[in-house]
Amino acid sequence: MSPDSPPETARARPRRSRAAILAERALEAVIRLSGVSAILFVAAIFFFVLREAAPVLVKDQFSLAQFLFSTEWYPTSAQNVRYGTFALTVGTLSVTALAMLLAVPFGLGAAVYLSEFCPPRVRETLKIVIELLSAIPSVVWGFIGLTVMSRLIVQTTGAPVGVNLLNGGIILALMSVPVIVSIGEDALKAVPDSFREAGMALGATRWQLVYRVLLPAARNGLLAAVLLGVGRAVGETMAVLMATGHAVHIPTGLLDSVRTLTANIAAELGEAPAGSDHYRVLFLTGTLLFLITFAVNLTADFVVRGVRRR
Amino acid sequence: MIRATASRSLAVLLVSAAMLAIACGGGGGASQPAKTVIQNKGSDTMVNVAQVWAEEYRKAAPDVEVEVSGGGSGVGLAALIRGTIDVANSSRDIKPSESEQAQKNTGKPPKGFVVGFDALAVYVHKDNPLAEISFEQLTELYAEHGKIARWSELGVKIPGASDDTIVRVSRQSSSGTYEFFREHALGNRDFRLGSRDLNGSKEVVELVGSTLTAIGYSGMGYATPGVKMLKVAHSKTEPAVAPTIAAVHDKTYPLARSLHVYTLGEPQGAVKAYIDWILSDAGQKVVQDSGYVPVPKEQPAAR
Numbered sequence: 230m231s232p233d234s235p236p237e238t239a240r241a242r243p244r245r246s247r248a249a250i251l252a253e254r255a256l257e258a259v260i261r262l263s264g265v266s267a268i269l270f271v272a273a274i275f276f277f278v279l280r281e282a283a284p285v286l287v288k289d290q291f292s293l294a295q296f297l298f299s300t301e302w303y304p305t306s307a308q309n310v311r312y313g314t315f316a317l318t319v320g321t322l323s324v325t326a327l328a329m330l331l332a333v334p335f336g337l338g339a340a341v342y343l344s345e346f347c348p349p350r351v352r353e354t355l356k357i358v359i360e361l362l363s364a365i366p367s368v369v370w371g372f373i374g375l376t377v378m379s380r381l382i383v384q385t386t387g388a389p390v391g392v393n394l395l396n397g398g399i400i401l402a403l404m405s406v407p408v409i410v411s412i413g414e415d416a417l418k419a420v421p422d423s424f425r426e427a428g429m430a431l432g433a434t435r436w437q438l439v440y441r442v443l444l445p446a447a448r449n450g451l452l453a454a455v456l457l458g459v460g461r462a463v464g465e466t467m468a469v470l471m472a473t474g475h476a477v478h479i480p481t482g483l484l485d486s487v488r489t490l491t492a493n494i495a496a497e498l499g500e501a502p503a504g505s506d507h508y509r510v511l512f513l514t515g516t517l518l519f520l521i522t523f524a525v526n527l528t529a530d531f532v533v534r535g536v537r538r539r
Numbered sequence: 540m541i542r543a544t545a546s547r548s549l550a551v552l553l554v555s556a557a558m559l560a561i562a563c564g565g566g567g568g569a570s571q572p573a574k575t576v577i578q579n580k581g582s583d584t585m586v587n588v589a590q591v592w593a594e595e596y597r598k599a600a601p602d603v604e605v606e607v608s609g610g611g612s613g614v615g616l617a618a619l620i621r622g623t624i625d626v627a628n629s630s631r632d633i634k635p636s637e638s639e640q641a642q643k644n645t646g647k648p649p650k651g652f653v654v655g656f657d658a659l660a661v662y663v664h665k666d667n668p669l670a671e672i673s674f675e676q677l678t679e680l681y682a683e684h685g686k687i688a689r690w691s692e693l694g695v696k697i698p699g700a701s702d703d704t705i706v707r708v709s710r711q712s713s714s715g716t717y718e719f720f721r722e723h724a725l726g727n728r729d730f731r732l733g734s735r736d737l738n739g740s741k742e743v744v745e746l747v748g749s750t751l752t753a754i755g756y757s758g759m760g761y762a763t764p765g766v767k768m769l770k771v772a773h774s775k776t777e778p779a780v781a782p783t784i785a786a787v788h789d790k791t792y793p794l795a796r797s798l799h800v801y802t803l804g805e806p807q808g809a810v811k812a813y814i815d816w817i818l819s820d821a822g823q824k825v826v827q828d829s830g831y832v833p834v835p836k837e838q839p840a841a842r
Contacts, residue, residue, distance in 0.1 A: 252549055300732070305613075305712045307727045316732070389706050389752050390735065470738075475711070478733040486735050496738070500613030500713035502620055502640060 278515045285509035296513065302477050304497065304507045312510045314517065316477050320394075320487035321521070323480055324469060325462040327398030328405055332458055335402070336409030337451060341439055343410065344417035356414075363407030367467045374400040374472025388484040390474060395483040397473035401465055405458035412457060416450020417443060449533055456529050463522055466491040490518050575809045577605045581615020581628030582715050583739045584657060584758045585798055588829045589628055595825055596816055603809050609739065612715025619801055620644055625810050627801045630657065630715035630758075631722075647804030654817050656832035658759040658782035659719060659794040660768040662747045669695045671770035671779035674724055674793065680754070681707060681720075682728040690752065700751045707734035708746050708755030716740065719796050720756050759787075760830030787832045798831065 285291050291312070299313025339359070343352055378399060379391025386395075420443055428438045444451065466489075474486025475496070494511050501508040579589055586609035593605035615627035620641045633649055641649045661677070663669055679687040687693060689703040709730060710717040721727060737743050743757040748765030759782050762768060770779035773793050786792035806814055816822050823833035 248546070248549060252552070256548075302732065303729050305718075306729045307721070309729065383749075387701060389702055389704070390746070390750055392735070392746075475736045475738075476733050477736075488736075496711045496736075497713060499610050500617050502617050502637075 275516070275519055278512055278519065282509050282512035282516055285506050285513065288506070291506070291510075296510070297517075300477070300479060302493070304501075304510065310506075314490065314493075314514055316479050317488055317490045317493050317514070318517070318521070319479050320473070321463060321489040321491070321518070323394060323487060324397045324401060324473065324489055325459060327394065327483070328401035328462045329455070329459060331398060331402035332405040332409060332462075333455055336406045336454070336458065337413055339406070339410045340413030340417060340451075340454070341443075343414045345435065345439060345443070356411075359407045359410050362403070363411070365404075367404065367465060368471075370400050370404055370468040371471030374468060378472065382484075386484060390486065392472055392474035393484050393486045394473065394480050397469045397487065397489075398483075400468050400472050401462045404465065404468065405461050408461055409454045409458040412454035413447075413451050416447040416454060419450060420446045452529055452533050456526055459525055460522060463518070463525070464491060466495045470495055490514050575603045577603060577626060577810055577813055578624040579605055579607045579626045579628065580610060580618050580624045582612040582630040582798070583609045584612075584630040584716055584760075585628040585655075586739075587760075588655070588798075588826060588831060591825050591829060592817060592822060595821065596813060599816060599821065600809075600812065603813065605813065611711065611713035612718070613713040616649075616801065619649060619803060622803065625802065626806075626813070629799045629801060630796060631719045632799070633801055641803065645803050649801045649803060650805060651799045651801045652814055652818065653797045653834060654800050655798040655823070655826040655834060656787050657796055657798055658787045658792050658832075659716060659723075659756055659796055660759045660762065660782045661771060661794075662744055662755050662757060662762070662766045662768060664697075664747060664751050664753060665765055665767050666699065666751060667695065667697050667767070669693065669769060671772060673772040673775045673777075673779070674726075675774060677724045677771075678726065678728065680705065681709070681730055681734070682725045683731045684728075685731055697751055702752060704752065706750050706753040707731070708743050708750075708753050709734040709736050710740075710743065710756075711736045711738060716757065720794075723794060723796075724756075758831075762830075784832050788835065 286293065290310075296312050296314060297318075298315050299311065300316040301311045301313040302317065303309065303311045339355075343355060347355065374396050375392065378396050382388055382391040382393070382396055424442050424446055425438060428442045433441065469489045470492035473489065473492065475488050475492060476486035477488050478485060480487050494514055497507070498511050501511060579593070581589075586607065589605075589607045593607050596603065596605055612627075612629040612631050615624070616629060616633060616637050618624045619627040620637060622645045627649075629651075633651060638649055641647070661672055676687070676693065679685040688705060690697055690700075690705055691703055693705075710720075717730075721730060735746065737746060740757040740761045743755040744761045744763055744766055747753045747755040748763055759768070768782050770781045771793050772779035780786050780792045782792050782794070787795040800814060800817070802810055802814070805811075818834065826833045
């Protein structure tokens with residue numbers, strides 16, 4: 230090899246064309262934009278809803294304290310207009326809480342079964358059936374609540390009316406379970422096999438493996454699954470409109486009718502003239518819903534972070 | 540090899556961009572056949588009648604299509620104010636504020652026509668021994684600060700009912716029936732919260748028919764064998780009147796109400812022909828067959 234010519238390896242290294250470099254940069258930019266766009270869309274929606282609601286906040290007759298803490302919802306009153314959403318907020322939270330109480334044990338249990346204990350062929354069938362359950366439209370769930378579930382509740386509990394908190398909670402639980410199962414099962418599958426092997430090597434039984442090794446290892450994913458279930462329950466409109474009885478009323482028992490924030494907006498936005506106080510208060514209710522969901526997600530995030538630090 | 544991959548990815552990008560452009564450009568090209576469409580929206584009380592009108596009118600005028608939807612009188616009038624529909628059905632009078640808003644938004648004042656009459660009946664379960672009720676009792680039951688909550692306070696014992704609490708069934712606030720009941724039976728007092736506020740006239744009657752301890756109000760045409768209609772009196776001293784067609788005609792029934800259609804300004808062309816048809820014998824026969832009271836022949840049609 231002569232010392233003057235450059236080394237063979239330098240000349241043999243292939244060079245990328247300018248088009249390829251530009252294309253790669255463009256694709257990176259598109260992907261980055263997609264990631265950022267999620268935040269942008271959420272911020273834009275929140276801003277739009279708040280903008281429609283904002284003019285009523287500065288009006289003299291409107292009191293934010295009354296809006297948040299009063300149980301009297303009379304937007305179309307002839308004499309005394311009052312906008313109090315406390316009973317509606319309690320309705321939303323109580324229906325969601327009941328739904329989660331029913332859905333989380335079943336959902337997580339099914340996820341654990343599908344991921345750990347299930348023979349492969351049964352797993353495929355079960356997964357398809359659970360996906361089918363999540364494909365049922367919410368208005369059909371509402372019909373099921375209004376007709377089948379309502380009759381069942383009247384027969385078994387002797388309640389005078391079958392459309393109540395219990396009915397809404399059961400229907401919402403049935404709607405949230407597929408979400409929790411799919412994502413929970415993915416979270417459990419993501420735990421590396423080395424965890425399971427280590428557990429088995431230490432002599433753990435299958436239940437001990439699940440309870441002490443897998444659930445703690447997958448807890449972020451399982452929490453995400455539960456949070457998505459909660460999100461589905463809080464935002465559900467048609468099913469609760471038909472199944473809860475739509476009564477503005479703080480429930481004193483499971484068999485009382487309630488009204489949720491979402492059903493209230495759906496029922497009343499059509500008749501509120503655009504730009505009127507009623508219309509703007511309904512958008513403010515939408516902002517309130519947004520903030521409730523945000524608060525639930527933020528709390529759960531802090532809980533996870535606290536657990537992670539331990 | 541790498542050059543081939545780069546040009547392939549570039550080719551894919553170009554092809555997908557071209558497909559997107561074609562899809563966006565080609566979608567707007569479809570043309571509609573010329574056919575007059577009348578948008579009709581509003582009262583849930585009138586939605587069944589309106590649908591039969593639309594079907595019968597298609598036989599009379601095949602090139603006009605009437606699209607009917609419900610939602611409540613409030614929803615129909617709000618849509619009329621926005622200018623998105625042609626004819627609004629309403630089971631209550633239009634409010635002055637709604638009229639003003641329509642004039643401000645669209646420049647045309649709404650014009651109303653009486654197309655029929657209805658009796659707003661108070662329904663209870665067929666096994667309920669109660670036979671009549673007065674406005675005072677309805678106010679104590681349904682209005683805010685009302686004192687009556689149990690059937691025993693009305694002097695009624697329902698055979699077979701385990702719980703004595705009155706189940707109040709009402710309508711949502713977008714309903715003309717709700718507003719009419721509030722204005723006439725409750726004297727414009729607000730409703731007491733906690734009643735089950737249902738979406739439509741039919742749902743009210745269904746719930747009352749399946750609940751022994753329920754009471755509700757809905758149009759006379761929605762009666763089923765599972766419920767019975769109460770006689771209504773203005774006050775405890777006046778005689779109670781049953782909701783019948785005759786009682787609606789001579790206005791002895793206290794909750795007799797007129798059914799209206801509203802248009803923006805004087806109706807023109809296809810809309811005018813439709814409303815004239817509704818007020819003709821053919822349209823009024825539909826009203827009668829649906830269980831409502833037709834406009835008497837001598838009464839002038841326009842309000």
